[in-house]
Every structure is written in C-alpha cells, then in structure tokens.
Amino acid sequence: MTFSSAGWADAPCSLRFDWPMTSMRCDYCGQDGSIHYRIRTAASVNWRFACPECWKVQSQQPQYQYGGTRKANRRQR
Ligand SMILES: [Zn+2]
Numbered sequence: 001m002t003f004s005s006a007g008w009a010d011a012p013c014s015l016r017f018d019w020p021m022t023s024m025r026c027d028y029c030g031q032d033g034s035i036h037y038r039i040r041t042a043a044s045v046n047w048r049f050a051c052p053e054c055w056k057v058q059s060q061q062p063q064y065q066y067g068g069t070r071k072a073n074r075r076q077r
Contacts (some may be wrong), residue, residue, distance in 0.1 A: 019054035023034035023041065024070065024072050025049075026049060026050055026051035026053075026054055027048040027049050027050065028048070028050050028051070028054035028057075029051060029053065029054050031051060033051040033052075033072075034071065034072045035051070035052065035071050035072070036050060036051055036055075036058065036069070036070045037049070037050050037051075037055045037068075037069055037070070038066070038068040038069070038070060039053065039055065039058055039059070039064060039065065039066055039067060040063075040064075040065040040067060041061040041062065041063055041064050041065070042059055042061060042062045042063035042076070043061065047067055047073060048059070049070055050065060
C-alpha cells in the first residue's frame with residue numbers, strides 16, 4: 001500500500017488493537033481501526049467515519065466534506 005499524498009506520518013504500518021474503549025469500526029468497510037476520518041459525502045446526510053483505505057475512495061466522491069480525525073490510541077508519555 002502506498003499513500004499518494006505526503007503528510008501521512010500518523011498512519012502507521014501496523015495498527016494497534018488494544019485500546020480500552022469500545023472498538024471503532026469503519027462505517028464503510030466495517031473493519032476495526034485506530035484512526036478514522038470523519039467525512040460526509042453526497043451519498044449520506046450524516047457524518048460517517050472512514051478508515052484511511054475507504055477515505056481514499058470517499059474523498060473522491062462529490063460533495064466530500066472533511067470533519068476531523070478520530071484516533072483511538074492514546075499517546076503515552
Ligand atoms: Zn474502511
């Protein structure tokens with residue numbers, strides 16, 4: 001997998017699945033993930049969460065809107 005755009009420093013190759021909260025699933029493919037993008041397209045009036053893979057597809061849709069990033073893994077210091 002290669003990301004076309006730069007600035008993907010927050011997209012690790014290996015995702016962690018041990019966060020204490022309820023599992024977060026992509027609203028498009030249904031897979032768990034530690035990071036999702038809050039987006040909205042012409043296909044839906046409601047905000048949805050898309051994993052990076054689905055985001056790449058959905059960001060090409062008409063009326064695409066970006067509403068933020070959701071991260072599950074809390075950074076430990
Ligand atoms: Zn997905």
